Amino acid sequence: MNVVFEAELWEWSARRTETWVFVTLPAAASEDIRELTAGPRRGFGSVRVRVTVGGTGWRTSIFPDSARGAYVLPVKRAVREAEGLDVGDTCAVSVELVDF
Numbered sequence: 001m002n003v004v005f006e007a008e009l010w011e012w013s014a015r016r017t018e019t020w021v022f023v024t025l026p027a028a029a030s031e032d033i034r035e036l037t038a039g040p041r042r043g044f045g046s047v048r049v050r051v052t053v054g055g056t057g058w059r060t061s062i063f064p065d066s067a068r069g070a071y072v073l074p075v076k077r078a079v080r081e082a083e084g085l086d087v088g089d090t091c092a093v094s095v096e097l098v099d100f
Contacts, residue, residue, distance in 0.1 A: 001032065002095070003026070003029040003033075003093075003096075004058060005026050006091065006093070007024055007091050007093055008023065008088060009021065009080070009088065018035060021072060021077075021080060023072070023075060024070050026070070030064075030071045033062070033071055033097065037097070045063065045064045047097060048061050048097070049061060049095050049097055050096045051073060051093065051094065051095050052094040053093055053094075054083040055082075056083055058079065062072070062095060
């Protein structure tokens with residue numbers, strides 16, 4: 001499964017001493033992912049993915065966020081710097097599920 005979408009980068013406010021920046025996957029795609037990956041999951045319900053933001057690709061995990069009702073994708077600092085992105089910016093994202 002491959003999901004391509006645009007989303008705004010947002011900062012997780014639960015830990016102000018650390019900067020965690022995410023994008024939220026679309027609700028419909030998140031529901032499809034939940035159905036495809038039903039059953040026991042790794043830590044925090046994470047799902048392994050291959051991601052591309054702009055010209056930068058990497059492997060990571062997405063996590064379910066009950067408050068948003070969708071999966072969220074952490075976007076690491078190196079990617080944000082390489083792509084010239086900051087919190088509040090909108091970016092094109094491609095997420096491909098692996099190992100499900």
